[in-house]
Amino acid sequence: MLSAILLIIITIFFPPIGVWAVADCGADLLINIALTILGYFPGHVHAFYIEYVYYKRKEESREGIFDNTPAPGVYSSNVQTGGRGYGTIAQAA
Template sequence: MRIFLERITLTLVNVFLPPLSVMLVAGVGMDALVNTLWFLCGVIPGHIHGFYVTWTYFSRKKKVKKGRYPGGPKPFIYSRRVINGDASDERVRQLWRAEQRAREDAELRKQASRRSGFGLGGVTPSRRASRRSEF
């Protein structure tokens, strides 16, 4: 419920003043400066960038909460807090390593299952028996 209220609050702030919503999520830094420039150049680009930053932040925060790697850098986002989904760099490294290990294990299982085809084009003994009964 807390994250839902945080999202609603940031959305309302973004509707009226996008640079403030970006500052609340990413802090005072490059993202806030870029959003302020977008907002001064035209109101709509500031809103789009503000929604983009907040959506990315909450999306990545949800991934980290589920124990998944939040992803790498995104265009026009410079804040480590947004890129990491409010997690520390060390936590993101741990999640990345865990995801890489899971990928490698899945690839090894896939290769092992390809090799266990019994030399007959992947036909297992049970499939061979069912083929004989068809004749």
């Protein structure tokens, strides 16, 4: 919880750092950098959307809900899986 609050504070000041923290280097980061250069507000909207999807999927995986449908506009597999990675996840009994 504390990490999410810290990430939100960082994202308020510089959105690409927030995206990099959850999505690593990739298409999402490049899109966010371009949106931030085009205007400060679009970069924030994109960054908070990426973080929302990441933390939502992370919370769902803790509850045993594994949503495999891709979130629209998110290209990072780390965000799509909520940080679960690429390995096999045992389903809850």
